[in-house]
Amino acid sequence: MIVAERKPFEEIKDMLKGYKKVLNVGCGTCVAVCLTGGEKEVDVLNAELDMARKLDEDPIELGAVTVERQCDREYLETLDDKVGDYEALLSMACGAGIQFLAERYPDMPVLPAVDTTFIGVNQDVGWYEERCRSCSACVLAWTGGICPVTMCAKGLYNGPCGGTDQGKCEISQEQPCAWFEIYGRLAGQDRLDLIKRFYAIVPWKNQKPRTLIQPGYKKPEQAE
Amino acid sequence: MHLLRAIQKGADGVYAVGCLEGNCHYNEGNLRARERVEHVRILLEEVGLEGDRVRMYNLSSGEGPTFAAYAREMTEHIKSLGPNPLKKWAKG
Amino acid sequence: MKSGSNLEKVLEAGHFAFTGELGPPRDTDGEEVRHKCSYLKGNVDAVNITDNQTAVVRLASWAACLILIQEGLEPNFQMVCRDRNRLAMQADILGAYYHGVRNMLCLSGDHCMFGDHPDAMGVFDIDSIQLINMVKTMRDESKLQGGQEMEHPPKMFIGAAINPFAEPFDWRVHRLAKKIEAGVDFIQTQCIYNMDRFRTFIQQANDMGLTEKAYILAGVTPMKNVGMARYMQKKVPGIEVPEELIDRLKGVDKKKVADEGIKIACEQVEEFKEMKGVHGVHMMAIEWEHMVPRIAEEAKVLPRPVVD
Numbered sequence: 001m002i003v004a005e006r007k008p009f010e011e012i013k014d015m016l017k018g019y020k021k022v023l024n025v026g027c028g029t030c031v032a033v034c035l036t037g038g039e040k041e042v043d044v045l046n047a048e049l050d051m052a053r054k055l056d057e058d059p060i061e062l063g064a065v066t067v068e069r070q071c072d073r074e075y076l077e078t079l080d081d082k083v084g085d086y087e088a089l090l091s092m093a094c095g096a097g098i099q100f101l102a103e104r105y106p107d108m109p110v111l112p113a114v115d116t117t118f119i120g121v122n123q124d125v126g127w128y129e130e131r132c133r134s135c136s137a138c139v140l141a142w143t144g145g146i147c148p149v150t151m152c153a154k155g156l157y158n159g160p161c162g163g164t165d166q167g168k169c170e171i172s173q174e175q176p177c178a179w180f181e182i183y184g185r186l187a188g189q190d191r192l193d194l195i196k197r198f199y200a201i202v203p204w205k206n207q208k209p210r211t212l213i214q215p216g217y218k219k220p221e222q223a224e
Numbered sequence: 225m226h227l228l229r230a231i232q233k234g235a236d237g238v239y240a241v242g243c244l245e246g247n248c249h250y251n252e253g254n255l256r257a258r259e260r261v262e263h264v265r266i267l268l269e270e271v272g273l274e275g276d277r278v279r280m281y282n283l284s285s286g287e288g289p290t291f292a293a294y295a296r297e298m299t300e301h302i303k304s305l306g307p308n309p310l311k312k313w314a315k316g
Numbered sequence: 317m318k319s320g321s322n323l324e325k326v327l328e329a330g331h332f333a334f335t336g337e338l339g340p341p342r343d344t345d346g347e348e349v350r351h352k353c354s355y356l357k358g359n360v361d362a363v364n365i366t367d368n369q370t371a372v373v374r375l376a377s378w379a380a381c382l383i384l385i386q387e388g389l390e391p392n393f394q395m396v397c398r399d400r401n402r403l404a405m406q407a408d409i410l411g412a413y414y415h416g417v418r419n420m421l422c423l424s425g426d427h428c429m430f431g432d433h434p435d436a437m438g439v440f441d442i443d444s445i446q447l448i449n450m451v452k453t454m455r456d457e458s459k460l461q462g463g464q465e466m467e468h469p470p471k472m473f474i475g476a477a478i479n480p481f482a483e484p485f486d487w488r489v490h491r492l493a494k495k496i497e498a499g500v501d502f503i504q505t506q507c508i509y510n511m512d513r514f515r516t517f518i519q520q521a522n523d524m525g526l527t528e529k530a531y532i533l534a535g536v537t538p539m540k541n542v543g544m545a546r547y548m549q550k551k552v553p554g555i556e557v558p559e560e561l562i563d564r565l566k567g568v569d570k571k572k573v574a575d576e577g578i579k580i581a582c583e584q585v586e587e588f589k590e591m592k593g594v595h596g597v598h599m600m601a602i603e604w605e606h607m608v609p610r611i612a613e614e615a616k617v618l619p620r621p622v623v624d
Contacts (some may be wrong), residue, residue, distance in 0.1 A: 009270040040225070044267070047228045052271040054313045153427050154398070154438060158445035158494055160487075161424040162479035162506055165553035171427050183484050198494045201402070201446045201461065 001030040001121075002094045003128045004037060004114040012045070013052055015111045016060065016090065023086040024113070025079065025101065026066030027093035034128050037092025037114055039066040045092070045113060070097025076104050083108060136205035142194040144185030151178035157199040227264045227278055234314030237277045237302035241291070244282050254282065274305050318455065318501060319473035321418035322390045323362040325623040326596075327502065327531045332589055333596025334617040335392065335504070335533060336360040336608055338384075340375035349380050352605040353387040359612040360599070361620055362390040362419055364504070368399055371431025378412045385416045392475065393417045396425025401441035402450065402461050409451065413470035421475040421504070422447040445498045448476055452499030474499060479506040480517040481556040489520040496529045503530055504598040507537035508584065509548075510556040518593045527593035534588045537600045538611065539577035542566055578611055585615040 006012075016022055024042050032038025046062045053060040063086060067075040070093035079101075083089060088109040091098040095116035102110035118130035133150045139157070140147060149155045153171050160179030163170030167180045186192050213219060230238045240261055242254035258280055265275035279301075281294045318324060326333050336356050341348045356363055363384060367377040381391035393412050395405060409420070424444045428436045442450065450461050451474050458469040476495050480488050492503065508514045514534070521527050539545045542565050549557035561580065568576045581599075588594045597617070601608050612618050 009267075043225055044228065047225070047232050048267055048271050051232050051268075051273065051310055054310050055272045059313065154424055154443070155440045156424065156443040158443050158491075158498075160482065160491075161444070162477060162482055163424075163426060163553045164482045166483050170553045171429050177483075180484060183487050192490075196490055196494070198445055198449065198498045200449065201442050204441070 001033055001119070002096075002116060003034045003118050003120045003130070004031050004094050004116045006036050006041065006045070006092070006114050007112070009048060009052075012090070012111075012113050013049065016049065016088070019060065019088045019109075021061045021063075021086050022088050022090050023063040023065065023079075023083060024090045025070065025092065026064070027068075027070045027091075027097055028066055029069045029071075031093055031114065032066075033122065035126060037094075039064075042066055042092060045090075069093075070101055073100070073104070076101065079104075134206065136210065137202060139199075143182045144189065144191070144194075146178055146182045146185060148178055148182065151176075151181070157202060227261065228267065231268065231273065231277060231308065232310065234308055234311040236308045236311075237279075237298060237305070239278070239294070239298045240280045241294070242280060242282050244284055273308070273310075277302065277305060277308070319418040319471045321362070321473045322623070323392070323419050323502070324473045326361045326621055329621070329623045331596075331621045331623070332617070333361050333531070333533055334359075334612065334615075334620065335362045335364065335596065335598045336605070337364040337366065337598070337600045337602060338380070338605060339366045339369055339602055340377070340380040342372065342374050344375065346375065346380075346383050349375070349383045350387055353384060353389050355605045355608050357387065357389055358620065359609050359618065360389075361596075362392050364392040364394055364421065364598070364600075367394040367396045367423070367425070368431070370426050371398065371428045371433065371436075373432060378408055378415075378417070381412060381417050382415050390419065391417055393420040394423060395420060395447070396423045397440050397442060397444055397447060398425030398428065398438050401439050405442075405447065406450070406454070406460055409454065409470050409472065413472065418471075419473045419475060420451065421477065422451065422500075423477055444476060445494055448474055448495060448500050449498040456499075473501050475502045475504060476500045477506065478503050479554045480508075480514055481506065481510060482554045485513075485517075489517060489524060489526070492521060492526055492530075493524060496526055500530055502533065502595075504533045505535040506554055507535040507600055509561055510558050511584065511587070513556065515591075518591060522593045527595075531595040532593060533596040533598040534584070534591075534594050535598045535600060536581050536584050536588075537602070538581035538604070538607075539565060539573075540604065541573050541577070578607070578614060581611065582615045585617070 026042035042064045069075050090111050090113050091101050092113045098112050119132040120128045120130045135149050153169050164177040169175040169177045242257050261280040264278050269275040283290045338352050365377045365380045381393045384391040422444050428438045455471045458466045545562045548555050
């Protein structure tokens, strides 16, 4: 899922300066799973903002609504008759959802309450880790299921480098060396031959905004 | 959320009381409560209020006098912090 | 002859090579480079010039290489994958070659977070092994990485580094094999203190026939004092310092520790001269360049051979 982190409170408070009536829009999918922007988190943030603004003698009226996902127009539709009452929208969805929201209501200031951080996995409640950099050229087949682009600090395709430190990356003892892990995984499966060959230069594909149109579908002449 | 709401609505202080650590009837409930109390204390500081308005005390259900002592301690403590500045915004 | 460089000629002729290293200054003081050259000239076959070593900004490697050429020394142009994309790398290689640079080393580069600009983006457009292959293609096929042909290609003698001590140990010799497959001509190892481990490694390399395909220069760094030995043992990833070495340094009079360090280094050089699969020594006396004349003397590698 996409993992995001709530922005520091001061930053959010700052963004809302000058606004007296704001709708806080949460998202019930990825950000809810990582406990950043779901219904509960919308309530907590609103409580904080309410108290802080009152202490500043500058109260703010805050609405709260959480939609299933902000990256799908059918769920955003439910907001259409609500947004008119507010001066600005505060979104707790990931960057993609926030932008979709902003696109749908181009006359409204739409503000991000979160920093979108990574594509990752749920290790345990409250603990999420990055696993994918969406490079569009997945090589997991020959790295034993461990991504060298994401998990190697230098993104090496022919690693490890000389800085690998007893199974850990040179950047920190907390960070396993991806290539050490890849070696271990492939050795365990008796597939070391896969990395004995030299892997040539990669054509990077994440240099511009990407679009996917599934076979059999096409872009409508006009977007909705 | 309940802890935050209480302060938001103007309460001067909130204290949560849980079993002695290691003695919870529900095993971990008191530990989770402790984590949440800690989190709320941090949130209050972020907002500009004293995190110390919310506290957790641990004791067993048989310790009546200790309970009373904690109640007095909390009362004295809150008095020293002064009233919640958000009180005037509360209705009624 | 691939490049016609002095280092290549020395190795081709079968001599035991002896290279040095120099780190450029953290400002525009090129005179500091000239000064260090004065100690190295005549004592080494070629000198490595580091490239923003430990992710700390220094006078550019290619620029310092030019100073060396002016001073009559042969530079080994180090290039890391951290700071440049493939376009900038190729451009720098073409420029450096025009100005007389003939040897280069293709390295990954320490991560930005170690240096003075920890928030910078680490480029890593290509990795060190891909870089080796790119330089070989430029030299042997006269082609740029994108496929375009060059009328006047750069003919570099291609080097790389290996670390025989990093885990997983068994993998290291295969990584050496990959670098050779990619096209490397010579290798310098990370500084060696654990001789047992290195002997095992070179044996594996010999068995795989790798030491006949590339020249291996064993890395040696003399210990200046016990503090340095401790630091390298505990704080520098990928370097193994056996406790016996530290004991040996502790065992001599405080004033003689540096001398003992040099003595140990010279013992290593003597063993490397006889070791099958080792074609020379890379002496890394960083910030101790003024000691190189003495070390070269004591290691009995003087005079350096002159090959036409």
